Amino acid sequence: MKKLLVGIFLFHSLFSYAQKGDMTTVLSDITEKVKSYYIDPTTYKKVDSLFQSELKKGTFNNLNKKDFAALLTQKLRKDIKDGHFFVKYLENYSPEKLVDEKEKVKLNNFHNSLENFGFESVRRLEGNIGYINFKGFASPEASAATLAAAMNFVANTNSLIIDLRENGGGENDMLLLFCSYFFDKKTDLYTTYLRHANKTVMNSTQSNVSGTKYLHKKVYILTSEISFSAAEALAYFLQQHKLAEVIGEKTEGTANPVDHFIIQNEYLLLVPAGKITSLSSHTNWEHIGVMPDQEVKAEYALKTAHIKALKNILKTEKDTKTELSIPEIKNLINKLEQ
Incomplete structure (x- = not known):
């Protein structure tokens, strides 16, 4: 019995060690992608510091791969303050299946058509x-x-x-x-x-x-x-x-566009890799x-917009015709405002 318990302990220890090693590799690869692609070239230092801190605290211990990816997304968005970061575990992912780009696009379009x-x-x-x-x-x-x-x-x-x-x-x-x-x-x-x-x-x-x-x-x-x-x-x-x-x-x-990466043939990673600048405002809506x-x-937004559109008809009644008479429009406005 004692030997059995020792064996179970060693198995779990080895499994945990292997799991930690896999996670460390994934975290390292993500850091490298951020270093090479993220719009701010210094942000990878914050990412690396975040990952090392969480590893020391054991935050990722005993998580399955799906939950590990979800927690990474949450941590990156919160600590790096960028809602475009995204990590997803790809169950049964096979790179061989995605060699044909035309088939990949066809499949994606089919899912979107649904x-x-x-x-x-x-x-x-x-x-x-x-x-x-x-x-x-x-x-x-x-x-x-x-x-x-x-x-x-x-x-x-x-x-x-x-x-x-x-x-x-x-x-x-x-x-x-x-x-x-x-x-x-x-x-x-x-x-x-x-x-x-x-x-x-x-x-x-x-x-x-x-x-x-x-x-x-x-x-x-x-x-x-x-x-x-x-x-x-x-x-x-x-x-x-x-x-x-x-x-x-x-x-x-969330304004900045992303690049997509496959990490260790198991995870999809989205990294904000560019910056949009409006030609009219000379800025964008990132973080704002x-x-x-x-x-x-x-x-209440739909009701508010409907009322606003109807009131605009009343202002331009000489130029705007609808299936409703002016009294009917006023009654409809009163009904929506209640």
Whole structure:
């Protein structure tokens, strides 16, 4: 019995030692990626100090790989103060399966199609007001037709509400395509500096889109404190160019783009590797968030925007026609305000 207990103890000791060694290697690799790619070249020192401190405290001991990755994400975001850091354990990951880039893109587009490329719903509200509930930016190649269909659907409305309260961001090129629907001509919006490549890229809207552009009409963008990354960018740039009013809560404050890395064939790592600079404001929303033009709790943002759009109809009643009479619009406003 005594020999059995000693054997079990040795097994657990060796397992813990091996586990700690694996984690140390992962932490070391993450630190190296931050050192080479993160937008601030000195931040890796903070990351290394954080990891060494947590190792000494035994913070990662006895964690499974999924929980280890989740805790790393939490620690990096909190201590480095960058919400774009992300670590995920890739169960059953096989690099051989991802050799064919075309198959990888095809599979990714298929998964995005199951969520309609982020377009949760598109409808017409009373008063002939368009509404798009948009939850994520997939690749423009895959989702351009869905975006065009959404914009064609709202083309005849008097004003438009874009709901980004649950939008978690996504593809930069899809952001630019969506922005293009609100600019009458090609417009340079921002530059992206990529530290590892040491180059700056211009980001511009397209002059032509496959759907109907939404020009010279009121646009309201709904935000929440969890509106993230590309969702913040859409609100920020349309607000900066006075093409939309933002209604809701101050957003997360994550502007910088990321690079993706596979660590030890087991973990996905996202590292903020560039810096966006708006050509109109000469800054961005990193750590600040997008400030609403009208700040209300996220749960009241849609009602607030609807009321605002209806009141604008009353101001411009000579030029704006809807299916509702003026008394009906006033009654609807009173109903929404209750």
